[in-house]
Amino acid sequence: MRVLFLGGAGMIGSAAAAEAAARGAEVTVVTRSEPGRPPAEGVRALRADVRDPAALGAVLGGAEFDAVVNWVGFTPDDVRSHPELFTGRAGQYVFISTCSVFGRPVPQLPITESSPRRQPVFGYPRDKIACELLLEDAHRTGDFPLTIVRPSHVYDRTVIPVLAGWTAIERMRAGRPVVVHGDGTSLWSLMHARDFARALVPLLGPGHAVGESVNVVSGDILTWDQIHLTLAAAAGVRDPLLRHRASESIAEHVPGWAEVLEHDFRHSMLFDTSKLRSLVPGFAPEVSFAEGARESLAHYDAHPELRTVDHELSRAFDALLAD
Numbered sequence: 001m002r003v004l005f006l007g008g009a010g011m012i013g014s015a016a017a018a019e020a021a022a023r024g025a026e027v028t029v030v031t032r033s034e035p036g037r038p039p040a041e042g043v044r045a046l047r048a049d050v051r052d053p054a055a056l057g058a059v060l061g062g063a064e065f066d067a068v069v070n071w072v073g074f075t076p077d078d079v080r081s082h083p084e085l086f087t088g089r090a091g092q093y094v095f096i097s098t099c100s101v102f103g104r105p106v107p108q109l110p111i112t113e114s115s116p117r118r119q120p121v122f123g124y125p126r127d128k129i130a131c132e133l134l135l136e137d138a139h140r141t142g143d144f145p146l147t148i149v150r151p152s153h154v155y156d157r158t159v160i161p162v163l164a165g166w167t168a169i170e171r172m173r174a175g176r177p178v179v180v181h182g183d184g185t186s187l188w189s190l191m192h193a194r195d196f197a198r199a200l201v202p203l204l205g206p207g208h209a210v211g212e213s214v215n216v217v218s219g220d221i222l223t224w225d226q227i228h229l230t231l232a233a234a235a236g237v238r239d240p241l242l243r244h245r246a247s248e249s250i251a252e253h254v255p256g257w258a259e260v261l262e263h264d265f266r267h268s269m270l271f272d273t274s275k276l277r278s279l280v281p282g283f284a285p286e287v288s289f290a291e292g293a294r295e296s297l298a299h300y301d302a303h304p305e306l307r308t309v310d311h312e313l314s315r316a317f318d319a320l321l322a323d
């Protein structure tokens with residue numbers, strides 16, 4: 001199978017490229033700059049800005065692909081040219097969207113692929129919805145072989161998957177309290193990039209997933225307290241001090257978090273994964289969050305340059321807790 005990844009050298013894309021290559025696919029990755037992560041064995045690298053249709057067309061020449069995966073579509077302008085560019089030369093075009101497209105508060109849990117997509121305010125999911133609609137229109141009215149894939153929250157060893165990132169770990173290790181939004185019991189789902197890759201690759205190709213949208217989500221359901229406690233355990237902290245504050249109060253002290261808390265993280269997320277399991281029979285995540293968290297902490301502990309503390313955020317936490 002010939003697979004083209006547009007911008008597929010990032011955190012999730014590189015895991016998927018490695019998985020596809022390991023399963024025997026001929027993988028080509030297009031990035032606009034030298035990727036920070038070296039491509040996996042056997043992956044071919046091309047250089048172009050994928051948002052520039054002329055540059056992308058030139059670098060691809062007349063090549064044809066069984067599947068094209070776009071990892072870097074964020075606004076309709078990023079994907080507008082793709083139906084014309086890829087119809088007839090790709091057996092499938094996979095748009096990597098996000099589960100944040102589903103309207104919050106969620107009218108009915110669990111979320112399925114037919115849950116309402118709605119976001120009038122928060123730009124990231126609002127624009128992803130606009131991309132989905134544009135591409136769906138091309139699929140409905142032409143021969144554009146679209147599949148929409150929606151990750152939820154994906155991490156790997158290079159990520160501490162809480163908003164405070166490494167600052168939270170430093171505070172826990174120093175015995176200082178860490179702020180968790182709400183009362184720490186809202187539900188969230190995390191998926192390791194290797195598991196995402198294992199779920200994605202069987203969806204690729206001109207077959208059963210064309211015309212479908214699929215939420216690629218791990219079955220692992222965690223509360224935000226559990227997420228912090230698991231990270232603390234991986235960091236060797238026995239009794240971390242977690243302090244709960246309303247999302248609104250946090251947003252007063254950390255304005256940059258207002259949108260993501262209000263329109264995403266504060267809401268309990270629970271996904272029905274039956275469509276993924278029917279399209280990828282036998283798929284089950286293999287990396288528990290406890291294991292993934294240990295991997296991340298080991299990676300950060302081995303790389304001092306990653307351990308940056310956001311002192312402004314830390315001061316905001318202190319001010320919030322003193323309030």
Ligand SMILES: NC(=O)c1ccc[n+]([C@@H]2O[C@H](COP(=O)([O-])OP(=O)(O)OC[C@H]3O[C@@H](n4cnc5c(N)ncnc54)[C@H](OP(=O)(O)O)[C@@H]3O)[C@@H](O)[C@H]2O)c1
Pocket residue numbers: 006007008009010011012013014030031032033035036048049050051070071072073096097098099150151152153154155
């Ligand atoms: N992480 C999550 O939890 C999550 C959740 C839901 C959805 N998603 C979706 O997953 C996708 C991100 O995947 P990822 O984590 O693998 O990506 P990533 O880590 O952001 O990396 C993207 C790669 O593409 C390159 N790139 C960016 N813009 C480009 C352009 N115009 N032309 C060519 N190359 C370009 C980047 O290079 P530069 O260094 O030059 O920028 C980088 O190598 C996004 O669509 C995002 O919405 C992620």
